[in-house]
Amino acid sequence: MxxxxxxxxxxxxxxxxxxxxxxxxxxxxxxxxxxxxxxxxxxxxxxxxxxxxxxxxxxxxxxxxxxxxxxxxxxxxxxxxxxxxxxxxxxxxxxxxxxxxxxxxxxxxxxxxxxxxxxxxxxxxxxxxxxxxxxxxxxxxxxxxxxxxxxxxxxxEPGLSGSDIQSLFDAMRPRLVTLRDKALGASNQPETLVGNWAEKKQLKLSTKLAKTFGYDLAHGRIDKAVHPFSSGSGLDVRITTRTSEEDPFNCFYSTIHEVGHACYEQNIDNAYLLTPIGRGASMGVHESQSRIYENQLGRSRAFTGWLFDQMEARFGKTPASDADAFYRMVNRLQKGFIRTEADEVQYNLHIMLRFDLERRLIGGQLDVADLEAVWNERFAADFGYEVDKASNGVLQDVHWSVGLFGYFPTYALGNIYAGCLYDALRKDLSDLDMRLGQGDATYATTWLADKLQQHGTLRNPRQTIEHATGAAVTVEPLLRYLEQKFEGIYF
Amino acid sequence: MxxxxxxxxxxxxxxxxxxxxxxxxxxxxxxxxxxxxxxxxxxxxxxxxxxxxxxxxxxxxxxxxxxxxxxxxxxxxxxxxxxxxxxxxxxxxxxxxxxxxxxxxxxxxxxxxxxxxxxxxxxxxxxxxxxxxxxxxxxxxxxxxxxxxxxxxxxxEPGLSGSDIQSLFDAMRPRLVTLRDKALGASNQPETLVGNWAEKKQLKLSTKLAKTFGYDLAHGRIDKAVHPFSSGSGLDVRITTRTSEEDPFNCFYSTIHEVGHACYEQNIDNAYLLTPIGRGASMGVHESQSRIYENQLGRSRAFTGWLFDQMEARFGKTPASDADAFYRMVNRLQKGFIRTEADEVQYNLHIMLRFDLERRLIGGQLDVADLEAVWNERFAADFGYEVDKASNGVLQDVHWSVGLFGYFPTYALGNIYAGCLYDALRKDLSDLDMRLGQGDATYATTWLADKLQQHGTLRNPRQTIEHATGAAVTVEPLLRYLEQKFEGIYF
Incomplete structure (x- = not known):
């Protein structure tokens, strides 16, 4: 040898x-x-x-x-x-x-x-x-x-520095804040979901959703767990989901999110199985897959139209007065303390807060002793209301306890990458909305498998995205997508 | 250190x-x-x-x-x-x-x-x-x-030789054959189970049975699998079971059997956790636990009386005309080719056949080329009818394909050990039948935990049994138990 x-x-x-x-x-x-x-x-x-x-x-x-x-x-x-x-x-x-x-x-x-x-x-x-x-x-x-x-x-996120991320975030913040303020102040707020949605039917529909997005159950499985996650690579990639009878969207969209992670691992070229490049290229690239599945595709007007019909057929009642109202409902912007429950716009603001604080902690400019006070002050400045308790503030995420410093920004990077990928995908697939409207999300995710997922870690993270899109990574596509979407919903 | x-x-x-x-x-x-x-x-x-x-x-x-x-x-x-x-x-x-x-x-x-x-x-x-x-x-x-x-x-089975086993088997064979022939020739044959027994209810009752025998579900779980087995030691010992809607006893008794293996591993002194002696002492001693749970306790008149009531209450119909008929039914002796389906008496004859053949294969006195012919000839001599096809004969067990030569006799050793243990247990627990009749099998298995299971591999296999019983290992207790039981059932 x-x-x-x-x-x-x-x-x-x-x-x-x-x-x-x-x-x-x-x-x-x-x-x-x-x-x-x-x-x-x-x-x-x-x-x-x-x-x-x-x-x-x-x-x-x-x-x-x-x-x-x-x-x-x-x-x-x-x-x-x-x-x-x-x-x-x-x-x-x-x-x-x-x-x-x-x-x-x-x-x-x-x-x-x-x-x-x-x-x-x-x-x-x-x-x-x-x-x-x-x-x-x-x-x-x-x-x-x-x-x-x-x-x-x-x-x-190999190859990216804190100042690279700072530049990306600086370019995003003002436009996100403007969009958030306009949406929260708009008079035409979306409907709120009411009623009880049977767990068994949620789990059945979430399996259907997983298949609809191309998840291969011959090489995976879906179980219930306290926190949704995706685990494994190659021929055995398992996901979990959770249910709440008051909030079926928690189940549906966390399933679609984890399916994004899982499809990435399932679709990597089998020639790379169990080798160092037979895994996703980075946390940011991984999150781009879960995010584009969940948001750009899963929360699109076209796909939610199909989902509205599915819910009506399976639960025997409609979740909103019509498909348009349903689309607005699943994309609702609202006030809240918790990152994991945040909408597509405000999610990034949550990340920016954590990024600044953890960078100063590791850099030695912020002491743990002052962390809660600084968090609360910063939250009030960024969101306009006061943190009411530590579990809604500095204690909400597990990450820092397990030493994950430098991990949070990859969530927002995932959103930025997803914006770039969606821009390219729409250009290539002119009949995307028609397919999504028929519940055929695999049509879109096959493009991602071909352009990005199959390559695993053949290239570094940024090159992985740029190879797929044929363009440089910038925040523009994500911001344009968010502005267009939420201006359509709220104004 | x-x-x-x-x-x-x-x-x-x-x-x-x-x-x-x-x-x-x-x-x-x-x-x-x-x-x-x-x-x-x-x-x-x-x-x-x-x-x-x-x-x-x-x-x-x-x-x-x-x-x-x-x-x-x-x-x-x-x-x-x-x-x-x-x-x-x-x-x-x-x-x-x-x-x-x-x-x-x-x-x-x-x-x-x-x-x-x-x-x-x-x-x-x-x-x-x-x-x-x-x-x-x-x-x-x-x-x-x-x-x-x-x-x-x-x-x-450390410490035991082929000739030791040969002596044990020689002492057993004539009395087992006599018992078998009398039972198969008796005029008062037990009833046969009829009807369909819902899988869900079988699984629920089998969980109840597992608890009844002392299986700790905080440190274990029960799942369905093609073959029943017990897996793991210490704080995480899982069992599997299987179901057939025509034959609920398959589910119930394979569950009790695996619970015997699992309780052994669960009950070993925690001071030995994850150490070389923190496992069962041998295959034979392990099988003694599964067998005594399944047969001496699980198929006793007292316990089957309780099980009869449980089945009536849970399935809404009785499996036999009365509790006595039920007891005879679950202890039925019948002709058959398959070791794993054999009753308590004939099971040992199946093992003796395999022991002789594999000992000659390893000793070089028998060629693989002649194995099928020799098996069939021997089966006809031992059981009195001809093997009809290889899957009912030489191909029925997986063991030899995976190289398990020397393993088969431990199944019969388990029966012999179980006979010794049951003899001692009955002497110590005078109200055993009353407790078993109330579905309290834990009463008996606690004795086994105390006398045997907790010690893991502290002693060699034979010493393990003798420490528990206070007597030498012989085939007598098993033979007396079988003769008494089946003479009561058939004559």
Whole structure:
């Protein structure tokens, strides 16, 4: 075997073991018996030790040195790029620091959940300080003297810096605020959903929706869980959903969102199965798929017209007075504290708040001690009303407790990328609305599979989007789409 | 850390990774999407590579040498005994042979399934020859000049030889044959179950049965699968069951059987969690638990009286004319080709046939080429009628295709052990029948948990039984129990 083949065999096994770890995570959230937690923690820790040792295996360096890269094709180059990236990151972080981070974030998640339940940021502060300090230490090890926040961000969105993101956000904010203020102040507010929507029928329709968007149930499954997520890659990509009998849209749109993530993983070229490039290109690109499925396609006038008929047929009653009113209902803008419940416009404002705060935390310009006060002040300035309790404010998201600093902006990047992709998709598919109106969302998502999903991590995130759209990434398409859509709805 | 602590930490991680592999097996049989098989095979292979490397890790020998065994307690000694046993076995088998066995048995299982579907032993012969040759080679490596079959048997039932088993079987056969012939020739045959029994109600009652026998659903779950099995140990022990609307006893008694296996694993002392002695002591001891739950307790007159009432209440009709007739029905002896469908008496005769044949195959006195003819001849001699097709004969069991030679006798050993345990249990619990008649099977199984299950592999298999019963293992209690029971039913 050549050095390249040996390295790839090693990498495939590592990737396969990573899939196993992911499957344990799925099991834990869906089917694991309540009392199995302590044992599962030991099983996960044993598997993580194996994965950690493999990521730091000295043979990786030997193989990389021995490989003649001139003889590789594009995919081979990309494999080497991803393996080198992961190896370099792993080599820079001392083993003791990685172990300490794993230990502290594992404990911090439980403390966050308790603190949130009690609306008590003070109780969360000490462990969050530990997490921030450890992540800053890790960032220093990774940054080679460069910016600390950029070093963390690079793990989720390779090639993008904090100042790149700042520029994108600066260009978006004024137009989003204008749009939000106009919509919230408009006199013609959408109808509100009323009544009770049977869980079983929700779950049946959500399975139908998943298929409608091209989700392959021969290589996946749908289960109920507390939080919707997508898990796995390649031939086994599972999603979860949740239901509320008062709010069926929660079920429908979180299903479509997760189907976006899942289709991406399912549609990657099988030649890349269980290899470093056989995964989505970044968190931002991943989110672009879930967002375009959920919003640009799933909340379009054409598709919601079909969904309106489906709901009427399946539940025996209409969710709104007519299909136009239904379209306005599922796109309603309203006041609210919670990021995950926010509409397409305000969602990005929530992200900007978190991005600023976490960048200052990691940069050392903001202390955890002041975080709640700064959050609340900033929220009032951005949204125009006061946070009423910590669970509606600084404690609402799990991310920081598990050390995810640099992750939040990828959600907004996903929206920006989705805007670019939708712009290109509409140009290519002139009969899109007709197809969506017939419930044929696969027509659109096949375009995404062809242009983007099949390539996995063959290219870096930005190149992945630009290869698909044939144009540079800018915020313009997203802003134009939002303005056109919401001006149509509200004015 | 002392050498002992280091070795135990290593062993715990290995055990935890073994649990993960088991969980993947459960996933594959219950919830895995149909199309995920090829990827799962790669994931399992990657995990097996890790486990194989750990079993052969040279540090185990260093730790074992460095440990001062005089300072250990009983559990510590038992841990060392089990670790040394596993290490010695792993060290004796060349890596290339182990890999070849894994490859060939994986392929052979598929070929067996095809051959069975086509009733075509000829199609299975070539791969079975390969399997037998490889296992003989492995046995030679393990046997150190001793008996080949004993070397394989030792993996499933440490400390027992083929001639030990032969003596036990010789003592059983005549009395079992006499009992069988009298029962099959009796004029007062039990009633036959008729009608259709709704699957949902079967599953609900089987969950009730599981709880009745003490299965802890906070550390387990019940799912449907093609074959019933129990999987996992410690805090996460899952079982499966299956249903047939014509034959609810299939569901009920396979559930009780698997609950026996599962309770054993659930009830092991938590101090042994994820350690080498934190598992059942052997296949035979494991089977003694499933068998005593299923047969001595589950098919007793007292318990079936309660079950009769449960069925009447839940299905709205009685399965037999009265509770006595019901008891005779679930204990019916009848002609049949299939081991897994056999009654308590004839089951052991099926095992004896397999034991003789596989012992001669491994010993080199029987060729695979002659196996079908010898099976059929032997079956006619033992049972008095001719095998009609290979799927009812030599192809009925999966075991040999996956290389399980030396495993079959542990099923009959389980029956013998169960006989011993039941004898002791009845002496200790004078009001057993009253409790069973109230559906309180936990009353009996708590005795088993206390006397046997909690100890895991603290002792070797025979000592495990003898510690629980306070008497030597013999076939007498089982034979007396069977004779008393079936003479009561038939004469």
């Amino acid at each position: 050549s050095a390249f083949d040996e390295l790839m065999e090693f990498a495939r096994d590592t990737q396969a073991l990573g899939e196993v770890a992911g499957r344990l995570g799925w099991d834990q959230e869906t089917v694991m018996p309540d009392g199995a937690g302590p044992q599962r923690a030991e099983e996960m820790a044993a598997l993580e030790k194996v994965l950690h040792a493999r990521r730091n295996d000295p043979r990786i360096g030997d193989w990389l040195e021995a490989i003649d890269e001139a003889g590789l094709d594009d995919a081979g180059h990309a494999q080497i790029r991803e393996i080198r990236r992961a190896r370099d990151r792993a080599a820079k972080v001392p083993v003791a620091l990685a172990a300490e981070l794993a230990r502290v974030t594992s404990a911090a998640q439980g403390k966050w959940a308790e603190a949130r339940a009690g609306d008590d940021f003070e109780a969360f502060k000490p462990v969050l300080e530990e997490v921030v300090n450890l992540r800053r230490e890790e960032a220093s090890a990774l940054a080679d003297g460069g910016d600390l926040y950029d070093a963390l961000l690079d793990d989720y | 002392s050498a002992f602590d280091e070795l135990m930490e290593f062993a715990r991680d290995t055990q935890a990774l073994g649990e993960v592999a088991g969980r993947l097996g459960w996933d594959q049989e219950t919830v895995m999407p149909d199309g995920a098989g090829p990827q799962r095979a790669e994931e399992m292979a990657a995990l097996e590579k890790v486990l194989h490397a750990r079993r052969n890790d040279p540090r185990i020998g260093d730790w074992l040498e460095a440990i001062d065994e005089a300072g250990l307690d009983d559990a510590g000694h038992a841990q060392i005994r089990e670790i040394r046993r596993a290490r010695d076995r792993a060290a004796k088998v060349p890596v290339a042979l182990a890999a070849e066995l894994a490859r060939v048995t994986s392929a052979a299982q598929g070929k067996w399934a095809e051959a069975r579907a086509g009733d075509d032993f000829e199609a299975f012969k070539p791969v079975l020859e390969e399997v037998v040759n490889l296992r003989r080679e492995e046995a030679s490596a393990l046997a150190d000049g001793g008996d080949l079959y004993d070397a394989l048997l030792d993996d499933y």
